[in-house]
Amino acid sequence: MNTWQSNVRYVTPYVPGEQPDFTDMIKLNTNECPYPPSPKVAEAVAVFNEDSLRLYPDPNCRSLTEAIAKRYRVAPEQVFVGVGSDDVLAMAFMTYFNSYKPVLFPDITYSFYDVWAELYRIPYIRIPLMDDFTINEQDYLRENGGIVIANPNAPTGEELPLSKIEVILAANPDSVVIVDEAYVDFGGTSALPLLEKYDNLLVVQTFSKSRAMAGIRIGYAIGSAEMTGYLYNVRNSFNSYTMNRLTLTCGVAAVEDEEYFQEITGKIIKTREKAVERFKALGFTVPDSKANFLFVTHPDVSADELFTALREEHIFVRHWNKERISEYLRVTIGTDEQMDVLFAFLEKYLKERTVSK
Ligand SMILES: *Cc1c(COP(=O)(O)O)cnc(C)c1O
Numbered sequence: 001m002n003t004w005q006s007n008v009r010y011v012t013p014y015v016p017g018e019q020p021d022f023t024d025m026i027k028l029n030t031n032e033c034p035y036p037p038s039p040k041v042a043e044a045v046a047v048f049n050e051d052s053l054r055l056y057p058d059p060n061c062r063s064l065t066e067a068i069a070k071r072y073r074v075a076p077e078q079v080f081v082g083v084g085s086d087d088v089l090a091m092a093f094m095t096y097f098n099s100y101k102p103v104l105f106p107d108i109t110y111s112f113y114d115v116w117a118e119l120y121r122i123p124y125i126r127i128p129l130m131d132d133f134t135i136n137e138q139d140y141l142r143e144n145g146g147i148v149i150a151n152p153n154a155p156t157g158e159e160l161p162l163s164k165i166e167v168i169l170a171a172n173p174d175s176v177v178i179v180d181e182a183y184v185d186f187g188g189t190s191a192l193p194l195l196e197k198y199d200n201l202l203v204v205q206t207f208s209k210s211r212a213m214a215g216i217r218i219g220y221a222i223g224s225a226e227m228t229g230y231l232y233n234v235r236n237s238f239n240s241y242t243m244n245r246l247t248l249t250c251g252v253a254a255v256e257d258e259e260y261f262q263e264i265t266g267k268i269i270k271t272r273e274k275a276v277e278r279f280k281a282l283g284f285t286v287p288d289s290k291a292n293f294l295f296v297t298h299p300d301v302s303a304d305e306l307f308t309a310l311r312e313e314h315i316f317v318r319h320w321n322k323e324r325i326s327e328y329l330r331v332t333i334g335t336d337e338q339m340d341v342l343f344a345f346l347e348k349y350l351k352e353r354t355v356s357k
Pocket of ligand 1: 031083084085086087110150154180182205206207208214218219
C-alpha cells in the first residue's frame with residue numbers, strides 16, 4: 001500500500017533529562033547551574049527597549065560574537081553563535097560531516113551525537129572508552145569522516161589531556177575535529193590555543209552550564225574564520241535569524257561579567273571537590289571529574305534502587321539503562337545546602353539498608 005508514511009524521515013529523538021516541577025525539589029539531573037545568572041543580565045533586561053522587537057535581529061549577531069571574541073582573544077569572524085550548543089552542534093554535523101567515511105566518537109558520550117548522525121544519515125562508529133572511562137587517543141588514528149570529542153566527557157566528567165587532543169588533530173588533517181567543551185569552565189583545559197596550529201579544529205561551548213543560562217539558549221563555536229564561514233552558510237540556508245534581540249542583549253551582559261563567572265564556577269568546583277570526598281566516604285566509586293557533575297557507582301546498592309529512593313525524596317539525579325553505565329548515577333553539583341540534603345539522605349539510607357539486611 002502506498003501511503004505518505006512511507007516518505008517520512010523517521011528518527012528516534014534525543015531524550016533530555018526530565019524537568020520535574022516541585023517546590024521542594026533538589027534538581028541535580030540536567031547539569032544546570034544552581035546559582036542565578038549574572039546580575040548584569042537582570043540590568044540589561046530592565047533597560048531593554050521592547051520597541052526594537054519590531055525589527056529583525058542582526059543575522060550576524062555581531063554584538064554577541066564581538067563580546068565572545070573579546071573574552072577569548074579571537075576575531076569576531078571566528079565566532080558562530082546558535083540556540084544553545086545543541087543547535088551549534090547540529091549545524092556543525094550537517095556542515096562538516098559530509099563523507100562516506102564514518103564519523104568517530106566514544107561509545108559513552110553525549111547521546112545527541114548518534115541522533116544527529118542518524119538524522120543526517122552520516123555513517124558513524126562509536127569507539128569504546130577504556131575500562132576506566134578514559135579515551136584512548138590512539139583509537140582515533142584511523143580512517144574517518146570527522147571526529148567529535150566531548151571534553152570533559154559527559155556523562156563521565158573525565159578530561160582528555162590537551163596533548164592527546166593534539167595527537168588526534170595532528171593525525172587527522174583531512175577531518176574536522178569538533179571538541180565539545182560544554183563543561184570546560186569547571187577546571188578543564190580548553191583546546192582554543194590549538195587553533196593557532198590546527199585549522200581542522202572547531203571548539204564548541206555553551207552559556208547553559210557555567211554561565212547559568214540554560215533557559216535562554218546560547219551556544220557558540222570558535223574556529224578559523226574559514227571554518228565558521230561554512231557554518232554560517234549552512235545556518236543561513238535554514239534560518240538567518242536564530243538569535244533574537246533579547247537573547248543577544250542578555251548574552252553580551254553575561255559574557256562581559258567575568259568576575260561573576262569566576263565566582264560561580266569557583267564555588268561549583270569547591271563544592272564538587274567536597275562532594276567527591278563525601279561520596280567516597282560512603283563507599284561510592286567516583287571517577288575524576290572536571291565537570292559540574294559526578295558519575296558515581298556503589299558496590300552494594302544498584303543505581304536503579306538509589307535513583308528511585310532519591311526520587312521519592314524529590315532529589316532528582318540522572319540514570320541511564322544503558323550498557324556499561326547502568327550502575328552509575330550522574331549527580332549535578334548543586335549549592336552546598338543542596339549537597340548537604342543529598343548526603344544526609346544517602347547516609348541515612350545506606351545505614352538503614354545495612355541494618356535491615
Ligand atoms: C549540555 C550539553 C550540551 C548542550 O547544551 P546547550 O544547552 O544546548 O548549550 C552539549 N554538549 C554536551 C556534552 C552537554 O552536556
